Amino acid sequence: MVAELEVLNEWIPEQMQPGTIFVLENAGRIGEKEDPYWAVLSCPKCGILGLITRKQIAGLIAVICGSGKCSAQFFIRDSEIEIRKPF
Numbered sequence: 001m002v003a004e005l006e007v008l009n010e011w012i013p014e015q016m017q018p019g020t021i022f023v024l025e026n027a028g029r030i031g032e033k034e035d036p037y038w039a040v041l042s043c044p045k046c047g048i049l050g051l052i053t054r055k056q057i058a059g060l061i062a063v064i065c066g067s068g069k070c071s072a073q074f075f076i077r078d079s080e081i082e083i084r085k086p087f
Helices: none
Strands: 006-008 020-024 036-043 049-053 075-076 080-083
Touching: none
Parallel strands: 006 020
Antiparallel strands: 020 036, 036 049, 075 080
């Protein structure tokens, strides 16, 4: 699993390698009012793309990969990935 996020300044899907994040142009305008979508993240383990929320970027809520074949669960701490520890 990639340990650090790489930020893309332009939306170029072909450059979305595992651990790449792209902040949406309309960040905060879609999704739930209390926790809107903020960015697209390529899972640091498998590379699948998924939307993440403002609270996930802030490290308040864990990110869980949406792939049926990947079990990655982690927190974003600044620009680093911290694996979620089991209960």
